Amino acid sequence: MENEVARQFLLPTPQDSKLFMVGVKRGHEKLIVTKIMSKAIAEAREGNDIGIESAMTTGSKEIIFVEGRSEPKVKAALGGINNVYMRKIKLVPLGQMTEVLNVARRAKKPLREGQWVRLKRGVYKGDLAKVLEMVDGGSKALVQLVPRLDLTLMGLNAIERRSKSTGRPPQRLFSAAEVQKLPGGRNYLSRRDMEGVRFYDGQKFDFFENNYFDANGFLLKVVGVATQVDDEEIEPRIEELMMFKGESEKGQAFEEDGKLSGAFGESSALSRLAMAAGNLKTESGAAATFSRGDRVQAVSGDLANLVGTVARVDPISQLVYVSADNKDVTMDVAFQAEQLAKLIVSGDHVKVIGGRYTGETGTVVSVDVLEGERVALIVSDLSYGRQMAVSIAQLKVTPEVAQGLNRLQGYEVNDLVALGHNEVGIIIQVLREQVVVLDTTNDVREFRPEELRGKMNHMSTKRPGLGADRVSLRPGDQIYVEKGPEKRRSGTILHIYRNKLFIHDKHRTQNNGVFTAKAAECRLYGQNAASRQKASINDILSMQSRRMPSKNQEWRGKSVKIRKGKLKGFLGVVVEENDNTVKVELHARHQKVTMDKKFVRLVSEKRGDRERSAGSHVPSTPLPDALGATPGLGVTPAILGGQTPALGMGMGVTPMADTGSTPGYWQVTRSEQLDLPGSTTSSTPGPYGESDDGWHTSNSSGGSTPLTGGHTPVSSEAGSTPSLHTPTSEYSVDGDAASAAEWAVAGIMARNLNTGFEGRIMAVDGDNVTLAYDEGTSNDVPLSQVEKVVPKLGDQVQVIAGRNKDLKGQLVEIDEKNFGCLKLPNVDGMYKLVEMKFLAKLP
Structure with a gap:
């Protein structure tokens, strides 16, 4: 007491000199104090008083302290000294003057293995880490923490990273498999051992971007203890501890019996979780809140261990009246709230009514007494196995199941979100800080909003899926899964991504009733099944509208x-x-x-050379005058039959228009727009007299229009309607008269008209073909005695003529115009339309 009174007399009083805080240029603090001292010595030699008592620096940046009687005298003493900011002179309050010279001295405890710490610098500032080993005599430490990586910046230099960085990356365990899936990811990933550490002596680790990662995806980093580690009053959050729970290196893990072994000592996992969550004591030390119907047990007093049910609570006297289970006690017993504890046992379904997890529900798996407080370990209903340690006083037994939140930072339940490179998932639940996502493999994972890469809901309407019966599937349709892992399940389509369907089954609660299946494994049923036709050619064309430019x-x-x-x-x-x-x-x-x-x-045109309008010319042989035409001296080409030329030959003919086309011209226009065989726009006029062989096109029925005056058509046949006796070739393509054997191509299926057997054409030799049959025999058959096999739906086919010749695919549809729809192999969603007469069946 006497020492304390003596210290009070040493404190500054209003009559003492005042202390002023002066702003100075950064890095010149000590130099300016030295100049003030030199100035004071020089003034004292001349018998002058500088007006201040002292000047000092305490190590603070851009600040020095000057002791003087008044501010004008301090400014006069600092006059003529460079790098002093006169406008930044402030008076230090009297009560804070002693704190300026207080020196905080403490002996920093050395770190120990297994201790929890937080980092103080860099991108991992504030992140929880676990000390694995002390390095370099204790000056450095090997720590384990959850990495923060932005895989979108992989392979970029420092300047490019700064320009494209979107901020601090979220915490996420490292996955070597995910890096290998990225373009060029294998070039940046390797396996190395850590030098200079004993904890993982002789082990190999994933080495990526100058960092080491263990088998569980944690980052291993050597940091300086003095500058990068904060070990004071570290209280890990329960979410942080749960990240380290699955870690199993050297026995430092949560074992099956609920004990945490290794460097942490023999403390229960429940104790560790409870202390981390800060729930060992009720809020502000208040007694638990009781309500009528609560099961309680007396924990102190004369009736300790009495079990009963709360009958009523007196709000004035704060007494709790309990109806005892013991039949010998006929009256309600009054207790102080501090004498009772809620009776919670393993298996009870409870709701948290206070603390950090307020509103969540779950099932109690164990109860323990820690530091005089009963704590329950609860498995949450909302987060699929996430554990919570909550005081018994903050629980209430109830059958209610929490529904969770509907929105978190713009993300809602049932949103389709991007998870990574070509990886998507659907949000099935929203938690307080995370969202639960079901991916395309039916795996459930938790993500923070900043880990997601945006919504993908628009992908569902961009391209419909095709079911098992080739019927288009759209969001909202009722489907039935016919095969696959989810066989015999049914539900409503929520989203479609490529060939995957995200389906909701209202009869199941697992994963909120959501599961995924391939579109080809599902069949449409319900209200839409009766009215919706098969996926028509128009539906398929709508998928490829971007690939088909208009005229x-x-x-x-x-x-x-x-x-x-x-x-x-x-x-x-x-x-x-x-x-x-x-x-x-x-x-x-x-x-x-x-x-x-x-x-x-x-801009690519030469000066004066104008671009012709769309449809005014075609890439055919030009015909500027009759004498220079190829061939036939300017006559009307026989291949056009008798119709008006569709697109002209560059000689002033009427260009193609949207209406008023010559009869028989519709097929030409349609085939040109769809890039199909049969178009005459790219043909070269056939030779004079080509129709003498008796083969003509059957596309037109109108009269011919002469190209120029003074020329006579080739013959009457060129401008007349073909008679019944005029043979026509169904295989003439692109304006070229084809021979009868044009369809005979090696590799397709043909039928022997003599025997009726089908075989594969192995070779074509003039007028003979070699057929190979299923039983292994083969023979030569005249071409006149064979015919091609007409393909059916589902057959593998080949285009035998036209601009798509030799194209192969699967025949998935035939329309009323006798056009076949081919699904091309190895190209997702790519289809082609070809006339059926140009298709041949493949074996």
Whole structure:
């Protein structure tokens, strides 16, 4: 007491000199104090008083302290000294003057193996880590922590990383398999051993971006104890401890009996979780809250261990009246709230009514007494196995099951989200800090919102799926799983991603009733099954609309130059095209303008050479005059039959229009738009007199239009309707008259008309073909005695003529116009339309 009173007399008083805090340039603190001392010595030699008593620096950056009677005298003493900020002079309050010179001295305890610490610097600032080994005599430590990696920055240099970085990456265990799936990932991943540490002596680790990772995905890092480690009052959160729970290196793990062995000592897992969650004591030390119907047990007093049910609670006296289970006690017994504890046993379904996990429900798996407080270990209903350690006082027995949240940082239940490279999943539950996601393999994982890469809900409507019976499947359809791991399950389609369906089964509670299955394993049923037809060619074409440009899209994507108007000379790219106008996105301005086609030209054209409008010419042999035509001296080509030329030959004929086409021309237009065989737009006029062999096209029925005056058509046959006696070739393609044997191609199936047997064409030799039969025999058959086998739905086919010749695929549909839809192999969602007469069955 006497020492304390003596110390009070040493404290500064209002009559003593005052202390001023002065701002100075960073790094010049000691130099400025030295200059002030030199100035004071020089003034004292001349008999002058500098006006201050002392000046000092305490190690604080950009600050020194000066002791003086008044602020004007302090400013006068600092006058003429460089790097002093006169406007940053502040008076230190009287009560804080002694704290300026207080020196916090403490003996820092050395770290021990197995201790929890937090890092203080870098991207891992504030992250929990576990000390595995002390290195370099205790000056460094080998720690284990959850890594923070951004795989999108893999392979970039420091400058590129800074420009593309999106902030601090989320915590996530390292996966070597995930890195190997990324483009070039194998080039940045290797296996190495750690040098200079004994904990993992002789073991190999994944080495990625100058970091070591153990088999469980944890980061192993050597850090400086003095500068990078904070070991004071570390209280790990329960979520952080759960990340380390599955770790099994050197026995430092949660074992099956609930004990935590190794460097942590023999303390129960329940104790570790409870202390981490801060739930060993009720809030503010208050007594537990009781309500009518609670099962309780007396823990102190004369009636200790009495078990009963709360009958009522007196809010005035704060007494709890308990109806005892013992029949000998006929009256309600009054207890103080502190004398009772809620009776919670293993197997009870409880709800948390206080603390960190308020509102969550779960099942009690064990109860223990820790530091005089009864604590229950609960398996949560919301997070599929996540454990919570909660005081008994904060629990209530109830059959209620928490439903969880509906939204977390913009993500909602049933949202389709991107998880990584070509990996998606559906959110099946939203927790307080995480979302539970079911991926395409029916695996359930937890992610923080910052770990997700955005929503993918639009993918469900972008492309429908095809079911087992080739019926298109869309979100909202009722389906039945016919085969696969989820066989005999049914439900409603929530989302579609490529060939995977995310389905909700309202009759199941596991994973919120959501599961995944392949589209080909499911069949449509219910209300839509009766009204919806099979996936038609139009449905398939709608999937490929982006691949099929229209006739007014010849300029789209090309660079043009404006020739007239205020924007003359500007360059741009055509983003939209109509019959007479184009919309151009200018290079020099972030602007789109609509211009008449005659006011723009392609930049690749020569001066004066204008681009012809869409449909005005075709890549056929030009016919500028009759004498230079190839061949036939300018006559109407026989191959056109008698119809008006569809696209002209560059001689002033009427170009293709949307309406008013010559009869018989519809097939030509359609085949051209769909890129099908049978189009005459790219053909070269056939030789004069080509029709003498008796083979003609049967596409037209109208009269011919002469190309130029003064020329006579080849014959009457060229402009007349073919008679019943005129043979026609169903295999004539692209305007070329084909021979009768054009369909005979090695490898396709053909039928021997003499025997009726089907065989594979092994070779074609003139007018004979070699057929190989299933029983292993073969023979030569005249071409006139064989016919090609007409393919059926599901057959493997080959295109035997036309511009798609030799193309192979599976025949999945035949429309009313006798066009077949081919599904191309090894190309997901790629289809081709070909006339059936050009298809042959493959074995």
